[in-house]
Amino acid sequence: MPAWTEHVIWWHIYPLGFVGADTTSNPHAPAEHRLGDIVPWLDDIVDLGANGLALGPIFDSETHGYDTIDHLSIDPRLGDDGDFDALVAACRERGIRLLLDGVFNHVARSNPLWQAAVAAGPGSAEAAWFRLDADQASDGELKPAVFEGHGHLVELDLTHPPAADYVTGVMRHWLDRGADGWRLDAAYAVAPDAWRPILDAVRSTHPDLWIVGEVIHGDYASIVDQSGMDSVTQYELWKAIWNSLNEKNFFELAWSLERHQEFVERFAPLTFVGNHDVTRIASLVSDRRHSQIAHALLFFLPGVPSVYYGDERGLTGEKEDRAGGDDAVRPRADRGAPEWQRNEVFELHQRLIAFRRQHAWLHDARVEVLELANETLLLEATARSGEGRTTLALNLTDAEVALRGVAVPAHGYVLAD
Numbered sequence: 001m002p003a004w005t006e007h008v009i010w011w012h013i014y015p016l017g018f019v020g021a022d023t024t025s026n027p028h029a030p031a032e033h034r035l036g037d038i039v040p041w042l043d044d045i046v047d048l049g050a051n052g053l054a055l056g057p058i059f060d061s062e063t064h065g066y067d068t069i070d071h072l073s074i075d076p077r078l079g080d081d082g083d084f085d086a087l088v089a090a091c092r093e094r095g096i097r098l099l100l101d102g103v104f105n106h107v108a109r110s111n112p113l114w115q116a117a118v119a120a121g122p123g124s125a126e127a128a129w130f131r132l133d134a135d136q137a138s139d140g141e142l143k144p145a146v147f148e149g150h151g152h153l154v155e156l157d158l159t160h161p162p163a164a165d166y167v168t169g170v171m172r173h174w175l176d177r178g179a180d181g182w183r184l185d186a187a188y189a190v191a192p193d194a195w196r197p198i199l200d201a202v203r204s205t206h207p208d209l210w211i212v213g214e215v216i217h218g219d220y221a222s223i224v225d226q227s228g229m230d231s232v233t234q235y236e237l238w239k240a241i242w243n244s245l246n247e248k249n250f251f252e253l254a255w256s257l258e259r260h261q262e263f264v265e266r267f268a269p270l271t272f273v274g275n276h277d278v279t280r281i282a283s284l285v286s287d288r289r290h291s292q293i294a295h296a297l298l299f300f301l302p303g304v305p306s307v308y309y310g311d312e313r314g315l316t317g318e319k320e321d322r323a324g325g326d327d328a329v330r331p332r333a334d335r336g337a338p339e340w341q342r343n344e345v346f347e348l349h350q351r352l353i354a355f356r357r358q359h360a361w362l363h364d365a366r367v368e369v370l371e372l373a374n375e376t377l378l379l380e381a382t383a384r385s386g387e388g389r390t391t392l393a394l395n396l397t398d399a400e401v402a403l404r405g406v407a408v409p410a411h412g413y414v415l416a417d
Contacts, residue, residue, distance in 0.1 A: 010052040010306040017330030035083035049353035067108035088178035187213030192226035199228035234269035274308035314345035
């Protein structure tokens with residue numbers, strides 16, 4: 001992994017929602033130049049103590065950004081190349097790294113690549129770019145494999161060399177334009193060894209980039225090893241954090257930390273307590289007082305931390321399994337609205353990130369459980385060099401408790417060297 005990733009802390013946004021664009025349709029009217037709306041928020045990233053901006057999809061798409069029409073064009077609802085260049089420059093001025101979201105497993109049906117395949121028909125060189133349904137129509141019309149039942153998302157075949165070369169070219173294009181890395185959307189839907197030639201080729205020209213794959217279940221370490229990715233999304237830890245808090249069962253978290261430590265021995269996972277696909281942590285945690293414990297764990301545990309926009313202000317929002325069910329967790333960021341003002345949750349993040357900065361070795365620390373009960377937990381992190389040590393004490397009970405001499409307030413935490 002490039003050295004800079006040991007110190008990066010991401011602020012993750014869903015751009016179309018962030019700027020208030022319509023995510024149900026794309027009229028392809030003249031560019032609306034909304035990427036510039038992100039720039040005033042970059043100072044918030046710096047003031048938090050973070051130094052990375054992780055963007056959701058920004059490329060031309062049919063609706064929500066994950067149905068790409070053109071990977072080489074900025075979505076006109078966000079702006080154009082000039083707006084992207086200005087955002088890159090603003091990030092550089094502040095020392096902020098930039099991560100892009102690559103939706104390469106599938107494209108929209110209106111994507112010219114798929115349209116060319118349909119026109120050329122079965123057995124054509126154009127059709128070979130795509131994974132096709134095993135049960136093809138008798139009339140010869142192409143029937144694609146679609147992503148997780150979404151009929152408008154047709155799957156590319158990344159094992160097909162021309163398709164792989166296309167993805168390689170797209171990744172290099174935006175790295176040349178100033179991006180520092182890529183998140184690979186739905187990386188779990190592609191065989192790990194299919195990613196390897198693509199990522200090796202990109203890394204051969206851009207050795208300092210960082211690549212994280214969206215992986216929900218499975219053997220994280222093997223996926224990293226086989227694919228050539230640097231990291232994957234640590235969904236196991238995310239679930240263990242909020243579920244342990246709700247169930248008042250730190251034994252679940254302790255077990256997951258054993259798994260997490262195994263991963264850290266091999267790579268640094270992307271850690272988070274919120275993102276664009278899940279209910280916000282302030283809504284997931286049944287006792288709002290325990291949200292602060294989730295945030296404390298995020299910045300104490302090893303990995304590459306990511307803060308989802310609005311979580312640093314305590315925003316709520318529930319993801320629902322319906323059309324438009326993501327809207328509540330992908331809102332417009334309104335600097336004038338009361339909920340978007342800096343508050344005690346913002347200040348909490350500042351303190352926690354400052355602690356992380358002071359203990360940068362936590363990136364790949366060894367974590368040990370010192371005391372464990374259903375509602376109390378004492379963790380110790382030790383630097384691999386042996387020259388750093390710190391503890392995190394957690395308490396879900398209604399009374400102050402002492403864990404090895406550390407007084408931990410009710411429903412609270414204590415970080416201590």
